[in-house]
Amino acid sequence: MAGRIPQQFIDDLLNRVDIVEVIDSRVPLKKKGKEYTACCPFHSEKTPSFTVSQGKQFYHCFGCKANGSAIGFLMEYEHLSFPEAIEELARSQGVDVPYEGGQHPDPAVKKAQTDLYDLMQQTDQYYQQQLRQHPDSQTAVSYLKERGLSGEIAKDFGIGFAPDGWDNLLKALGNTPEREKALVTAGMLIKKDNGKCYDRFRDRIMFPIRDRRGRCIAFGGRILPKDQPNTDKEGAKYLNSPETPLFHKGRELYGLYEARQALRDIPRLMVVEGYMDVAALAQFDVRYAVATLGTATTADHLQRLFQLTSEIIFCFDGDRAGRDAAWRALQVCLPEMRDGRETRFMFLPDGEDPDSYIRKIGKEAFEAEVKQSQTFSEYLFKQLTDEADISGIGGRAKLVETARPMLSQMPEGIYRKLMFEQLEKLGRVDLSLPKPESGRFKPSRKQGKKTATSMTPVRKAITLLLNQPGIAQHWLQSETSNSDELAKLDLPGMDLLLEVLEILRIHPDLSTSALIERWRETPSGNHLAKLASEQPELDDSAALEIEFIAVMNALKKQSVDLRYDDLQAKLDHGTLNEAEMAEYKMLLQQIYVVKSASKPD
Numbered sequence: 001m002a003g004r005i006p007q008q009f010i011d012d013l014l015n016r017v018d019i020v021e022v023i024d025s026r027v028p029l030k031k032k033g034k035e036y037t038a039c040c041p042f043h044s045e046k047t048p049s050f051t052v053s054q055g056k057q058f059y060h061c062f063g064c065k066a067n068g069s070a071i072g073f074l075m076e077y078e079h080l081s082f083p084e085a086i087e088e089l090a091r092s093q094g095v096d097v098p099y100e101g102g103q104h105p106d107p108a109v110k111k112a113q114t115d116l117y118d119l120m121q122q123t124d125q126y127y128q129q130q131l132r133q134h135p136d137s138q139t140a141v142s143y144l145k146e147r148g149l150s151g152e153i154a155k156d157f158g159i160g161f162a163p164d165g166w167d168n169l170l171k172a173l174g175n176t177p178e179r180e181k182a183l184v185t186a187g188m189l190i191k192k193d194n195g196k197c198y199d200r201f202r203d204r205i206m207f208p209i210r211d212r213r214g215r216c217i218a219f220g221g222r223i224l225p226k227d228q229p230n231t232d233k234e235g236a237k238y239l240n241s242p243e244t245p246l247f248h249k250g251r252e253l254y255g256l257y258e259a260r261q262a263l264r265d266i267p268r269l270m271v272v273e274g275y276m277d278v279a280a281l282a283q284f285d286v287r288y289a290v291a292t293l294g295t296a297t298t299a300d301h302l303q304r305l306f307q308l309t310s311e312i313i314f315c316f317d318g319d320r321a322g323r324d325a326a327w328r329a330l331q332v333c334l335p336e337m338r339d340g341r342e343t344r345f346m347f348l349p350d351g352e353d354p355d356s357y358i359r360k361i362g363k364e365a366f367e368a369e370v371k372q373s374q375t376f377s378e379y380l381f382k383q384l385t386d387e388a389d390i391s392g393i394g395g396r397a398k399l400v401e402t403a404r405p406m407l408s409q410m411p412e413g414i415y416r417k418l419m420f421e422q423l424e425k426l427g428r429v430d431l432s433l434p435k436p437e438s439g440r441f442k443p444s445r446k447q448g449k450k451t452a453t454s455m456t457p458v459r460k461a462i463t464l465l466l467n468q469p470g471i472a473q474h475w476l477q478s479e480t481s482n483s484d485e486l487a488k489l490d491l492p493g494m495d496l497l498l499e500v501l502e503i504l505r506i507h508p509d510l511s512t513s514a515l516i517e518r519w520r521e522t523p524s525g526n527h528l529a530k531l532a533s534e535q536p537e538l539d540d541s542a543a544l545e546i547e548f549i550a551v552m553n554a555l556k557k558q559s560v561d562l563r564y565d566d567l568q569a570k571l572d573h574g575t576l577n578e579a580e581m582a583e584y585k586m587l588l589q590q591i592y593v594v595k596s597a598s599k600p601d
């Protein structure tokens, strides 16, 4: 299977590219002091809080906390996978990505995938052409017209027509055994037991599903109205492509690419059920609707949506099934409800879908309802208090019992805190909520540094290293840098600090971003990225280095003191053996060394 990309290559690549160039070509940046800024591409804002540091090769948004390296930026902005982002950067530098154990994981696989994209594009064109030219396309065209869809919107969404019949696409595009096979892989043809193939989509209006880069990766086919009495699977109202190498239902959203094309800033995104709803809303200039593809909303979906906007509205039918689906969506939202994000739940009157509803009441009234829809907290507490009679103790206990584990899934922050407070109020109980984290971002008591933040020495040391990884070298070369003793200090973050130091010992030239890349997708990675975003109080490297060495010496002293106390106690009790006595004497000496090393010159 896929070979790994050597770490060394990733390091070199990150050293070679300039994150300012990478981002500037996609999101124009303005120079501001030493850094570059822009309005954040990952949340909507009017004043820029998106900052790119050339020195650290790292971007950071003070608004939505998005951050990362050039690789991370491409992954988020272009919605690429990790290897894809590296491929993209490598391409910009004119170099090939080496894969461990071979040139490429499998050149044949890659070629086949490129061919699949080509084939899907041809299929897309074929269906659009059929809508314009096929003699039977009239039903489809009049259906779209009835729905008020203009030619312009049909074109924006690339709506097409799959004519009735078993082998239209097969004949048009599957003219060689290889192409036939590829169309099966792409989910466009179905292979029978006898080896013969037939068209998956027949007599349907075709909606191409596009990935983040606008490439057609799958289709949704909507049945034509005359066929609706059919209730078997083939006659289902919506038929989607199956999972293929290009298409993963749980990750893709219909209309997201089109929304991004139509809107510069995305104020909100609305999740609806069908493609026709998305297109119909777009016709009314509601360009922020997307549809899941025959699956419930997944955490992947939410993460993608929240990358583009801070508000998500779920639009559901008001019936029982719709209410159940909404409650499931809320559960998926819980871990994603960070400060600054909002989700809303909108329920349509019985028998309406967004398509029919907006045609009935118009854009203004529809959007007014969107704005009045229940917020996350309103919906959650309304639902729970509807289910439990909170006028009595039993009901309130039930409420707290149900809500507490749910709210616990929310990320730390004000939003979560307020939700718990609301629960305490409704349940009339004191849940003895943990006090907000103390010590973070508290003004330091040190004189003359108003912006200084008080942090633990370990956190401080990591932050300094992330600002300028080069400052580790003198410390690493000094005699006092024996990490075993530091490791004995049972301090939070110490393991991570030692790990960072160890990597810098072996790779002294790593940039901040290359350093952080090593912890991609680990909890430590998030933590490191946060620390890397801290604004340095000092910016010349000599000053940073002095501060770093002072912090390390203080830690060192702490570890020496600890061991010294230990041995001293043994000595007092007369239980010190010979080896320990030697160590004791050595420590006495070291305490002296540390003291003199920490003296400023």
Ligand SMILES: [Zn+2]
Pocket (backbone or CB within 6 Å): 040, 041, 042, 043, 050, 061, 062, 063, 064, 065, 066
């Ligand atoms: Zn942001």
